[in-house]
Amino acid sequence: MADKNPYRPIExxxxxxxxxxxxxxTVRFKTKEEVAFVTGQFIELTIPGVGEAPFTPxxxxxxxxxxxxxxxxxxxxxxxxxxxxxxxxxxxxGPFGRGYPLDEFKGKEILVVGGGCGFAPLRSxxxxxxxxxxxxxxxFFRGGCRTPKELVYRNETDEWAKRxxxxxxxxxxxxxxxxxxxxxxxxxxxxxxxxxxxxxxxVVCGPPIMMKFAAKKLLEMGFKENNLxxxxxxxxxxxxxxxxxxxxxxxxxxxxxxxxxxxKIKNFPNIWD
Amino acid sequence: xxxxxxxxxxxNLLNVLAQDYQVFVPTEAKxxxxxxxxxxxxxxxxxxxxxxxxxxxxxxxxxxxRVAEDFKxxxxxxxxxxxxxxxxxKACDLKGFKVQDYVFKDHDFEDPFYNKARQNNLIISADxxxxxxxxxxxxxxxxxxxxxxxxxxxxxxxxxxxxxTGTQRGENIVKENFSLFEDAQDYMISxxxxxxxxxxxxxxxNIKTQDIPQESLYxxxxxxxxxxxxxxxxxxxxxxxxxxxxxxxxxxxxxxxxQKDKGKMMRLRIWDSCMIKDFxxxxxxxxxxxxxxxxxxxxxxxxxxxxxxxxxxxACTGCGRCIAACPxxxxxxxxxxxxxxxx
Numbered sequence: 109m110a111d112k113n114p115y116r117p118i119e120x121x122x123x124x125x126x127x128x129x130x131x132x133x134t135v136r137f138k139t140k141e142e143v144a145f146v147t148g149q150f151i152e153l154t155i156p157g158v159g160e161a162p163f164t165p166x167x168x169x170x171x172x173x174x175x176x177x178x179x180x181x182x183x184x185x186x187x188x189x190x191x192x193x194x195x196x197x198x199x200x201x202g203p204f205g206r207g208y209p210l211d212e213f214k215g216k217e218i219l220v221v222g223g224g225c226g227f228a229p230l231r232s233x234x235x236x237x238x239x240x241x242x243x244x245x246x247x248f249f250r251g252g253c254r255t256p257k258e259l260v261y262r263n264e265t266d267e268w269a270k271r272x273x274x275x276x277x278x279x280x281x282x283x284x285x286x287x288x289x290x291x292x293x294x295x296x297x298x299x300x301x302x303x304x305x306x307x308x309x310x311v312v313c314g315p316p317i318m319m320k321f322a323a324k325k326l327l328e329m330g331f332k333e334n335n336l337x338x339x340x341x342x343x344x345x346x347x348x349x350x351x352x353x354x355x356x357x358x359x360x361x362x363x364x365x366x367x368x369x370x371x372k373i374k375n376f377p378n379i380w381d
Numbered sequence: 382x383x384x385x386x387x388x389x390x391x392x393n394l395l396n397v398l399a400q401d402y403q404v405f406v407p408t409e410a411k412x413x414x415x416x417x418x419x420x421x422x423x424x425x426x427x428x429x430x431x432x433x434x435x436x437x438x439x440x441x442x443x444x445x446x447r448v449a450e451d452f453k454x455x456x457x458x459x460x461x462x463x464x465x466x467x468x469x470x471k472a473c474d475l476k477g478f479k480v481q482d483y484v485f486k487d488h489d490f491e492d493p494f495y496n497k498a499r500q501n502n503l504i505i506s507a508d509x510x511x512x513x514x515x516x517x518x519x520x521x522x523x524x525x526x527x528x529x530x531x532x533x534x535x536x537x538x539x540x541x542x543x544x545x546t547g548t549q550r551g552e553n554i555v556k557e558n559f560s561l562f563e564d565a566q567d568y569m570i571s572x573x574x575x576x577x578x579x580x581x582x583x584x585x586x587n588i589k590t591q592d593i594p595q596e597s598l599y600x601x602x603x604x605x606x607x608x609x610x611x612x613x614x615x616x617x618x619x620x621x622x623x624x625x626x627x628x629x630x631x632x633x634x635x636x637x638x639x640q641k642d643k644g645k646m647m648r649l650r651i652w653d654s655c656m657i658k659d660f661x662x663x664x665x666x667x668x669x670x671x672x673x674x675x676x677x678x679x680x681x682x683x684x685x686x687x688x689x690x691x692x693x694x695x696a697c698t699g700c701g702r703c704i705a706a707c708p709x710x711x712x713x714x715x716x717x718x719x720x721x722x723x724x
Contacts, residue, residue: 156451353660
């Protein structure tokens, strides 16, 4: 490690850019050097000469020929990412941090709860679960979004809904004429999740406010604190616990997370802010 | 047997060291002591007195440093410069090393830039021969004279210095230049001890007059005051300049900053400040420390809660730089007193 430069990005080429919604795009790219990641880990994506920003890959980790990130346009770097075209050169650092402890999930019943931007990392997690199909007792996915227009990966989730090894349901806060599904917060579609909550694994990923209420709901349902996994969105930058930006109590989200079990962080003040 | 070196021979020693090192010495300026590269015309060298204005970290974690160029795998070819020999370093700054070394060198991932700068460097420390009104190192269980983390220490006496070595590297330098040193006489050692007692007394008087609590009382002070109004109160005058961070020998946070340089991508790291509003803000807009007082609280939490929890060190050296630097006169001594008293 000592002679390697952790701040240097690896060159990558954009293979494709998919417009998911007016503000969300998925960028597919191939790195010059192999970058293998565990689902839940994150990378820093560099726009050369502009800057970098952290993303959890949304692609299947077993897919070796390319990697994908799904990016919402919210700031300076993401604006540049939205302008990327096939063939453009970008940089990648990482993967950083710890992903989901998949070995601990084996043989268990799992409930995945996702909201809005949280769909990106969860897409990678779901494909990982599909790769491991048969190794879990039950698998539930409950996803929520503000409006149907903001729901990403619709073609793919339509396929997920047909899977035998997955119990899948979506909801939107505000429906429209095209929407036939549930209307309401994601916490309103958890009641038909039939599993032994006390032994089950809960995974929650989404914007802070959704995480807060979903985590609270899962704890009320009986999930154990150490079986409840949360993706903590912090301002990760260096990726190796040096730059100080993403501190969460005695941890750095970049190296100790971004996935934490609730028991590890529950005593830190203001974790949802 | 302790050694002694005359001022004249110390200059001779610096000339010898300059062949293998970039030698930096504290020099006198109107408003304090600043490190300058040693040369015949670098100005008046001040080995004793008190800490320099700039913190020691400036040498090992520079305020602005190139950390990547394009996609080149190797470290940016900065230079083949010689390692640093920093002279006249005070005990408070040596404690700063403990925090910086913990962050960049001694746990988890190693930072190649910090490590490269730290490797083979030479630290010639020195006793303080006086103190500033803002000095309170003794409250942090330090002494105004180095006890560890130096290669060679100089204690100013009469027209020269009592010399102590702290590492094999320091020992070797004394051996290799034996003709510049002589045996320290007993009276020199007593003079050194008297000097040390005098400065210790002065700082103790500072601590007493200003009622600064001792480190032994710091345990749990952040937790018990987390909801206190004192944070709003203390942050009232803050202008968010970040001087307390940049001047602090233990603050280590940095910003990775990209720019184009003649068509090449260049990544710099510059000192960052947790007092600045956007420090922890995420792109989605959420900011865990939206208010200034939350950021002030966070600064104290990092120093007096996070570091002792993870590394057993209170990340304050009692150097008083943040007191001197703050345009709003936010005083760490007063904040510590309020935290300990819980009011």
